[in-house]
Amino acid sequence: ASPPLDLKLSCSLPSANVDAVRVYVNSSSENLQYPVLFVVRQQKGVLSWQVPLIFRGLYQRTYNYQEVSRTLCPSEPTPETGPSDQIIFVDVASMAPFNIAYELLVTRLENFQLETNKAFNFTASPSQPQYFLYKFPQDVDSVIIKVVSDAVYPCSVVSVQDIVCPVYDLDHNVEFNGVYQSMTKQAAITVQRKDFPGEQFFVVFVIKPEDYACGGNVNRTWNLQRTKNLQVTIVPSIKKSIYVQAMFFSFLSFLSFYLGSVVVAFVTDMKLTVPFGSVSFAGSGIMTSSHPITASTPEGSSYGAIDESSSSGGRQLSSPGCGLPAGSDTDSSVEEESDFDTMPEIESDKNVIRTKVFLYLSDLSRKDRRIVSKKYKIYFWNIITIAVFYALPVIQLVITYQTVVNVTGNQDICYYNFLCAHPLGVLSAFNNILSNMGHMLLGFLFLLIVLRRDILHRRAMEMKDIYTLDYGIPKHFGLFYAMGIALMMEGVLSACYHVCPNYSNFQFDTSFMYMIAGLCMLKLYQTRHPDINASAYSAYASFAVVICLAVLGVVFGKNDMWFWVIFSMIHVLASLALSTQIYYMGRFKIDLGIFRRAAMVLYTDCIQQCSRPMYMGMSNVPSSPSFSAIFGLLYRPRDFASYILGIFICNLLLYLAFYIIMKLRSSEKLLPIPLFCIVATAVVWAAALYFFFQTLSSWEETPAESREKNRPCILLGFFDDHDVWHFLSAAALFFSFLVLLTLDDDLDTVRRDKIPVF
Structure with missing residues (x-):
């Protein structure tokens, strides 16, 4: 030489x-x-x-x-x-x-040109890379390059490059051109004919000298004989007709819910026109005849816990038989809630009411309905504001992510299921975005159902219907509207997350799930406690704190024991404070004297004498927070966001189960519609969770390790397991909302002083 x-x-x-x-x-x-x-x-x-x-x-x-x-x-x-x-x-x-x-x-x-649907085996090493040529057949517009290997290591890179010389086939330059993925055991790249003017491309295989890019041990010294046996197969991707079928399937599946809702509403209206004893219902659901109680009850009397005459100036808070004027919901002269709460007589009434052992709904629904309704409408307007300010930066960010992927060709940025990622336009995985359509369609349908009930309720109020004024659970729809908006935004933000799922934008997919679970719990509590539920400002501030904790947990919670200790303490203390506030119905002050009062209650009720609970129908034991905190300290789950979401969902399910049990224990009934919704919710949630746990990718690992979990499509050749989870979870949330909306319909003809609080 x-x-x-x-x-x-x-x-x-x-x-x-x-x-x-x-x-x-x-x-x-x-x-x-x-x-x-x-x-x-x-x-x-x-x-x-x-x-x-x-x-x-x-x-x-x-x-x-x-x-x-x-x-x-x-x-x-x-x-x-x-x-x-x-x-x-x-x-x-x-x-x-x-x-x-x-x-x-x-x-x-001899075998430089790859053939369609024919596997080809070869060997490569860091100093001996390989690349091959592929030409699109005449009738194929898109192909999937599938590469598999029996060995996890050595780490390799699969690249698709245009026909340009020289070919970038070394570790230090393979990322300079085309589209590429890191790989351990499998990789898949979808390639479209339109991206290559010459209708052909090179498939390049490079073995990396180290494995840290694929999750290998950084400190491990490897033998220089780093050869890897690979098998490459190029198969045609789906045709355009499959895209059309998938879109029709998605629309028709959820439009069937609209059709079912119309049928149920029509049948319900037909039943309301049938005479019931001496009482008949109008088509709008309004009671048109007087009720026997009005005849047997002296005029101006009250069946509440405290006589309304104790109020200052004879002002009435919620007097049976006294209707509200037409258009009261929009009356600009409605007094603010503070006008009532600052009155000393009302404070006295609150304290007296809360000393009763057995509380009834009439005890906790004494405020003017217009005031309370206005309070709950703030939930709706606030969540719209939150959604706008949250969604716009998210959309801008994911567009930037997708642009970076398309320009650089680095497919390690986004954690797709590459074996079932069907591109459309600039989107790399259109199927993951399309499957979120159900959240938006069903969220809008739920808003329509709530709007219908709201309109019927307003009509009944305008006609001063006795059943609407003094019977059943007080109707406030602000939280229901907020739940519908949250369901729609969950679909929007989940679609944004799946534009490019990765470590940096995980919270897009879970933020509104926290809010949905929280709003559902607030709605359950509001049902029997309409006067003392949390305000929209404190509720959304609490959700903001939870989201902040979720972000901190993902950043610091993997290996930091101190973070888990601090988080568990905050979790348990916050749960105790909330449980105390719920049990004492907002009359337990949280200030510097809380420890002295807690010690006094513990001594007098548990040590000095064994006293029974003040409210026999109330149950709020913070065992779930304690259990979840202990579980977090012991196991320290890597997916902190899912751990927090699991806490919310478990508490919601426990609260709903407690509510239903107490309802049945109080000799209340479950009508056919809520019973059907409960069964449908349980079945659909069980099916949805099955597909949710079929992990197809994981941003907690390296992109190459995440691709080991990739699996082919299972529905119409277009949707994967996670897409099915999207479909089923949207339906399950919709049925869950219907449960909350219809659960207490059997109480519409029961006086509020006969409805227990629990």
Whole structure:
């Protein structure tokens, strides 16, 4: 190799195939000061390297390879010219003052062009990368490149590059061109014909000198013999007709809910027109005849816990038989809630009421209905404001993510299920976005159902219907409207998250799930405690704190024991404070004297004498927070966001189960519609959770490790397990909302002083 040597090689290639030439060199010299330099000159370009070939890894580690094998850029002959000769010049040189032995071998690749639906096996190493050519068949517009390997390591990179010379097939330059993925055991890249004007491309396979990019041990020293056996198969992707079928399936599946709702509403209205004893209902659901109680009850009397005459100036808070004027909900002269709460007589009434052992709904629904309704409407307007200010930056961010993926070709940025990721336009996984349509459609349907009930209720109020005024659960729809908006926004933000799911934007997919669970619990509590429920401002502030904790948990909660200790203490103390406030119905002050009062209650009720609970129908034991805090400290789950969401869902389910049990224990009934919704909710949630736990990717791991979990589509050849979870969870949330909306319909003909509080 000294002095420089110039070799001229000539290869005759048949015109029927696109063949390539591969050059193999080997040198026994390990002297890095005088490497052997190889320069290959072709008609289309120049390729050069040195032996030993040096790769630099993490922490300035170097890896030297004496054997190097490179594929030269192919030359494609034309049918008009017939067989052509490929002229190749190989220059070998070294600046060493002594002779260096080397071996040079030039061979022609017989299987350079990959075929559709035909697996091809080969071996690659860091110094001996491989790449092959693929041409689109005439009837194929999109293909999926599937690569599998039996071994997890060594880490490799799969790249799809346009027909450009030179080909970037080394570890330090493979990311310069085309689309690429890191890989351990499997990888999949969807390629579309429109992205390649020549309707052909190179598939490049590079083995990395270290495995840290694929989750391997950084400190582990690897043997230089890092070879990996790979199998590549290129299969046609789905046709455009499958996209149309999937979109029709999505729309029709959820439009059936609209049809079912119309049928139920029609049947319900028909039943309301049937005479019931001496009482008949109008089509709008309004009681048109007087009720026997009005005749038996003296005029102006009250069946509440406290006589309304104790109020200042004879002002009435909620007097049976006294209707509100028409248009009262929109009356600008409605007094603010503070006008009532600052009156000392009302404060006295509150304290007296809360000393009763058994409370009834009339005790906790004494405020003017207009005031309370106005209070709960703030939930609706606030969540719209939150949604706008939250969604706009999210949409801008995910558009930026998708643009970066499309421009750089780095498919390690987003954690898709690449075996079932169907692109459309600039979107890389349109199926994951389409499957979130159910949340938006069913959320809008729920808003329509609530609006219908609200309109009927307003009509009844305008007609001063006795059943609407003094019977059943007080109707306040602000929280229901907020739940519908939250369900729609869950679909929007989940779709945004799935534009490019990764570590940085995980909270987009869960933020409104926290709010949905919290709003449902607030609605359950509001049902029997309409006067003392939390305000919208404090509720949304609490949700903001939860979201902040979720973000901190993902950043610091993986290995930081102190974070889990602090979080568990905050969790338990906050739960105790909330439980105390709920049990004492807002009359337990949280200030510096709380510890003294708690110790006094503990001494008098538990040590000095064993007293029974003040409210026998109330149950709020903070065992669930304690259990979840202990579980978090012991196991420290890696997915902190899902852990927090699990706490919310478990508490909601426990509260709902408690509510239903207490309802049945109080001899209340479950009508057919809420009973059907309860059964449907349980069945659909069970099916949805099954698909949720079919993990198809994980942003907690490296992109290569996440791809090991990828699986093919299971529905229509278009949707995967997670898409089915989207469909089913949307339906399950919709049925859950209907349960809360209809659960107490059986109480519409029961006096409020007969409805127990629990």
